[in-house]
Amino acid sequence: MRFGIVAKLALLLALVGVLAAGLTGFYAYQTSRDLLVASAKNKLLTSTQVLARRILLTHEEISRNLQVLARHPSVVSVLQQPNEVEAQRLATLLALLMDAHPSYLQLRVISASDHGLEQVRVDRVGRVALRVRGDDLQEKGHYPYVAETLKLPAGAIYLSRITINHEGNAGAGLDQPTLQLAMPVMDVQGMAIGVVVVNIDLNGMFALLAADLPPVFKLFLANGEGDILVHPDSSKTFGFDKGRRTLVQDEFAPTLAVVEGKQDHVVFEAKTDGYAADPVVAAFIEQKIAVASTENRLVLGLAQPLGQVLEESQQLGKVILQIVAGLCLACVLLALLLARAWTRPLDAITRAAQRFANGQQPGELPLERQDEIGTLARSFHQMHYQINQQLADLQDNQEELEHLAQHDMLTDLPNRRLFQERLEQALAHARRYGSQVCLLFIDLDAFKSINDSLGHDVGDVVLKTMAERMQQMTREVDTVARLGGDEFVVLLGAPAPNDHLTVVADKLLQGLKAPIRVQSHTLHVTASIGISRFPQDGQTASEMLINADQAMYNAKLAGRDGFRFFSNPAA
Ligand SMILES: Nc1nc2c(ncn2[C@@H]2O[C@H](COP(=O)(O)OP(=O)(O)OP(=O)(O)O)[C@@H](O)[C@H]2O)c(=O)[nH]1
Numbered sequence: 001m002r003f004g005i006v007a008k009l010a011l012l013l014a015l016v017g018v019l020a021a022g023l024t025g026f027y028a029y030q031t032s033r034d035l036l037v038a039s040a041k042n043k044l045l046t047s048t049q050v051l052a053r054r055i056l057l058t059h060e061e062i063s064r065n066l067q068v069l070a071r072h073p074s075v076v077s078v079l080q081q082p083n084e085v086e087a088q089r090l091a092t093l094l095a096l097l098m099d100a101h102p103s104y105l106q107l108r109v110i111s112a113s114d115h116g117l118e119q120v121r122v123d124r125v126g127r128v129a130l131r132v133r134g135d136d137l138q139e140k141g142h143y144p145y146v147a148e149t150l151k152l153p154a155g156a157i158y159l160s161r162i163t164i165n166h167e168g169n170a171g172a173g174l175d176q177p178t179l180q181l182a183m184p185v186m187d188v189q190g191m192a193i194g195v196v197v198v199n200i201d202l203n204g205m206f207a208l209l210a211a212d213l214p215p216v217f218k219l220f221l222a223n224g225e226g227d228i229l230v231h232p233d234s235s236k237t238f239g240f241d242k243g244r245r246t247l248v249q250d251e252f253a254p255t256l257a258v259v260e261g262k263q264d265h266v267v268f269e270a271k272t273d274g275y276a277a278d279p280v281v282a283a284f285i286e287q288k289i290a291v292a293s294t295e296n297r298l299v300l301g302l303a304q305p306l307g308q309v310l311e312e313s314q315q316l317g318k319v320i321l322q323i324v325a326g327l328c329l330a331c332v333l334l335a336l337l338l339a340r341a342w343t344r345p346l347d348a349i350t351r352a353a354q355r356f357a358n359g360q361q362p363g364e365l366p367l368e369r370q371d372e373i374g375t376l377a378r379s380f381h382q383m384h385y386q387i388n389q390q391l392a393d394l395q396d397n398q399e400e401l402e403h404l405a406q407h408d409m410l411t412d413l414p415n416r417r418l419f420q421e422r423l424e425q426a427l428a429h430a431r432r433y434g435s436q437v438c439l440l441f442i443d444l445d446a447f448k449s450i451n452d453s454l455g456h457d458v459g460d461v462v463l464k465t466m467a468e469r470m471q472q473m474t475r476e477v478d479t480v481a482r483l484g485g486d487e488f489v490v491l492l493g494a495p496a497p498n499d500h501l502t503v504v505a506d507k508l509l510q511g512l513k514a515p516i517r518v519q520s521h522t523l524h525v526t527a528s529i530g531i532s533r534f535p536q537d538g539q540t541a542s543e544m545l546i547n548a549d550q551a552m553y554n555a556k557l558a559g560r561d562g563f564r565f566f567s568n569p570a571a
Contacts, residue, residue: 005346010332010339017331025324033313037281040309041267044283047213048265048302052287054209055298058103059181059289062198063157065097066183069196070155075109075185078119079194082111087120091131094122098129103208105173106199108140109185112150112192116141119194123171124201138169149182149195158182158195159289159296162202162229164241177202177229177238206230217302220284222248224297226259248284248299255284258299269306278307345373349380356384408482410460411467419481423491423541430534437534438496440505441548442470442512444486445526445560454521461518462525473511489548498565505529505563513561528555529563537566 069075074090077083094107107129109120118137122129140146149158158181165178182197210219221230226247231237239246249256252270257263265285284301345366352362362384365377406418414422423439430437444466451459463486470480470488477493496504509527516523530551538544551566558564 006336006339006343009343010335013335013338014328014332017335018328021324021327021331025320025327029313029317029320032316033310036309036313037269037306040281040304041283044217044281044302044304045265045267045285047217048283048285048300051209051213051219051302052285052298052300055287055300056289058205058209059159062181062200063183065101066157066181066196066198067155069094069097069107069109070183070185075196076187076193078109079111079185080187082119088131090120091122094120095129095131098122098124103201103205104198105176105178105201105204106171106197108197108199109194110140110146110197111194112141112146115139116143116146118169121169123169125172132169132171136169143167145180145182145197146195149184149197150192152184152192154184154186154190156183162223164238165199173199173201202229213302214304216304216308218280218304220248220282220299220301220303222255222259222299222301224259224299226250226255226299248301252282252284252301255299255301258284258286261286261297278305280305281309345369345377349373349377352380352384408467411464411482413467413471413488414479414481416481416483419479419483419489419491420541422479422481423544426491426493427534427539427541427544436496437544438492438501439532439534439544439548440490440492440501440508440563441530441532441545441552442488442490442508442527443552443556444512445528445556447486447525450523450525454518454523458518458521458523462516462523465516466512466525466527469511469514470508473508489545501531501533501565502563505531509561509563526561528552528560530555530566531563532566537568 072090072093074086074093077086078090090109094109098104098107105124107122108118111117111119117139118132121132121137123132124130145158145160152158160180160182162177162179165173165176167174179200179202180197181200182195184192185194185196187193206219206221210217213219218232219230220228220232222228226249227238227240228236228246228248228251229238231246236246236251247259249259252268254266254268254270258266263286265283267281267283269279269281271279280303282301282303284299287298287300289296289298348364348366352365356362362380365381366373367377367381368374369377406415407413408415423437426437429435444462447459447462450462463482466486467480467482467488470490474480474490475493479489479491479493481489481491483489490504490508492501492504508529513524513526516525530548530553532538532544532548532551534544538547547566547568551564555562555564
């Protein structure tokens, strides 16, 4: 039972501790996880915005280059009066520009006349830019980047759709994701006489733009309708080129709001469709490009596997788990110690109660405590005191009862019952050791007349006085008893020869008849004594008493105020 309370209390405290530690750990882990995801989303959004800004800057740079070319005298000259010297100078310039910009696949100066004949064209072949000459130059007037650009005002930029380039003379850009930017070239009258066109290697450009992004960041690009143009899984790009559209909003549903222009950005956690096994955290933004074209919106996104984002939280989780385990252990130990400390005073009270139940002293109790345990201890102490007190009273009462059962109420002398016991003991002792027992039977003379003449109260005083005198005149080892009425007996504790007995009886007679003053009366009360001795006058207690009584009766017959020895008539 005692262990039960300790165990239960310890279990309860340990449970509370473990629960608190566990919940704290769980919320710490959950909060760190949420913070990491939120931080990853922020980082992704910022990186996507930086990337979009770079695209804008790249676009502006290309525009500036086209503007430089569109106004370049060599370009105007070649378009107005084609000549080889100027064409070669221009080709060299274009080659230099391509060397400086690795994402430029092709730079061309195309005439507005001659069905849009390519006047000067430089293609990228491997790592070098080479001029294309003669019959390899083609008529491009029917291509939108020529026809549409020629309609633009001076300095305006044409931006093509981003597509897979299937143009016959695309060179290195053939079957590659490409976009074309073009600008009209004006003569002094402001008439468009040709265009300058640059073909951009989309993959190359994005590889450069995204070069300093963390490798775990995956790049996504879609056009304004959501057609995926750049994707970690290249099979999902340019679906429209293969006759089936692959849309970014199909892969990441939250991007629909951006594609539809309802939001300029979204950040979310989502399951991917195959290129990564785990869910990802992603940020997508809309990037507008200031050109007169249907292709003036891009949807740009970056994604990072959630597992990689949470790597740090996994580490933290392990540390938290270790801390929680340590805390739990500490809680259990602390709970045990506390439970033991708290129940120790209760143990002391329980032990005290057990000792008390076994009749021992209860021992120390925590009486000085001011709490409920102290109250319990003090109550127990009080209860212990009262029970002891009652036991003592009971003992006293029992002793008193025993005394009453064995003593005469009036004189407080041993009564007949106690006297009988003592006489039997004395006889047994005498039988064993061959010693003597002497019994003096004393009866007051004419006591009845005192009662009758002076009243019972006076008679009582006489009886008490006689009893006191008998006790005073006998020794401690002797027993004086009142058998009833005015009959007393004296059992001598030590054997005495007959002459000594005579002295004792005489002394008693003399002592008893001394005057007694009661109220206004002076009484002279005598007594008669009969003596019986063991072994000669009787063998049993009743024989001894009867024979002493007989002897006393003889003393009465002889005139009272005297004593007689029992004389066996058969002897
Ligand atoms: N006051 C008083 N009287 C008692 C008590 N017990 C008995 N007596 C009386 O004691 C008297 C005893 O008288 P007895 O011994 O028979 O007669 P007696 O007058 O002494 O005459 P003898 O014995 O022949 O001398 C009776 O009257 C009883 O009523 C008692 O406790 N108190």
